[in-house]
Amino acid sequence: MITDEDRRTRGVEAREDFVRDTWYPVLESKRLGRRPVRVTRLGRELVLWRDAQGQPVAQEAACPHRGADLSQGRVVGGCLECPYHGMRFAADGTCVRVPCEGKARPIRADLRVMGYAVRESLGLVWLWWGEQREELPPLPWNHELLGAGTGTCTATLTWNVPFARVMEGNLDLHHFPFAHRRWAPGMGTRLDPYTARLEGDIIHTHGVLREDDGKPWDGRSGFAAEIRVLFPHLLLARFGSLTQTMAAATPIDEENTWIVFRYRSQLPLVGGLVAWFLVQMEVRLIQPEDYALLRASEPRHPVRQDFHLVRADAGIALWFRLYERRLEAQRQNPGARPPMVRAL
Incomplete structure (x- = not known):
């Protein structure tokens, strides 16, 4: 049997790695409704939610303010509201509301939640795991995979x-x-x-x-x-x-x-x-x-x-x-x- 030391000698890591530059399905579309959903995928804690147009959004689950679980929050006006202090984040990660500071005070640019590119097809939400590009490749095998339809x-x-x-x-x-x-x-x-x-x-x-x-x-x-x-x-x-x-x-x-x-x-x-x-x-x-x-x-x-x-x-x-x-x-x-x- 190959030991971890053998793997290191051969240049093969003993730990798992994730193949990059591909689309991974992360959730069934029907599981993503009005409320945010937390999932762990590819070693990251994510919150999935739908914006005002019903499009899926995938972001880091921890609020950038003090780390609260954003999946316990709610979607208000097409933005994700933190359950702890009411800060709201748009689909692009921008913080658009900090209640404790009042409406007149400018919002710090670094107070934003990080996110991932996602698409929805065939009854699934797909997440791009790879380097960001101006134009991402199409979903894999989209013309051959089975849709969630009749039969x-x-x-x-x-x-x-x-x-x-x-x-x-x-x-x-x-x-x-x-x-x-x-x-x-x-x-x-x-x-x-x-x-x-x-x-x-x-x-x-x-x-x-x-x-x-x-x-x-x-x-x-x-x-x-x-x-x-x-x-x-x-x-x-x-x-x-x-x-x-x-x-x-x-x-x-x-x-x-x-x-x-x-x-x-x-x-x-x-x-x-x-x-x-x-x-x-x-x-x-x-x-x-x-x-x-x-x-x-x-x-x-x-x-x-x-x-x-x-x-x-x-x-x-x-x-x-x-x-x-x-x-x-x-x-x-x-x-x-x-x-x-x-x-x-």
Whole structure:
């Protein structure tokens, strides 16, 4: 097993890092109403709220005055009001009201709350984690990810599992007949055929779990699945011709991950019911088993050298290759940290 000292020797940090210059989903849109919401994402304590136009805003949760939790405040006139002293902050972070000073006294320029660029799409609020630019890139896979519409059902999970371990599990197909044998009796254990390839930042995998009968695949038997991952954290999967799923993983901090997933069924009339049933199966039966296994896996923060991968892990190997290259590039450019922005 690779130790932390081995990682330091090889130039690989033992601690988790977060891939930069990408959009991360941070909250379901339906969870963000009239009241502010506090979340921890990417190691930062954030308050999310909606301005006068109903657009989402993400800012540092601590009031710049004396550190009160702004998520316990309220939205007044399109501004966020601190629950402790009533100071109000606009969507761009500017303080527009200091009650104790009176209306006539000028407000100090440094009394402002820091924020992040956010966008809303597909029933999710997305946060830009990267260097600020005049024009931010479009949301990833926006034309392919499943919207929260007819025939879909969405759920979220919070796992005490590091981000890399979650993504490793998302690309693992051949664990199913063992980790979930109670729900898939008789499922074949041989993953054949199986392919994994990389196109830019997209990992394409396709495999069939079938009986190990020594015969070539007949093109029909077995359980077929297609899994695509847009590095670092977005997944699209297809099981059969009528069922799709998407998942996204966002680090909460170095040890925990927020996961959102959505099923879509294209069955006429009953698609929404089927999607709801599949989500219930995931939440109540499948995901608890995956969570228990991933949480107990060692080391918690793996690198590729920790593993002895087999052919069926080719997709996982590709993800870790991208992950380690990206983190190494970020370490070579330590000054390019994702800053909080002053104007959104």
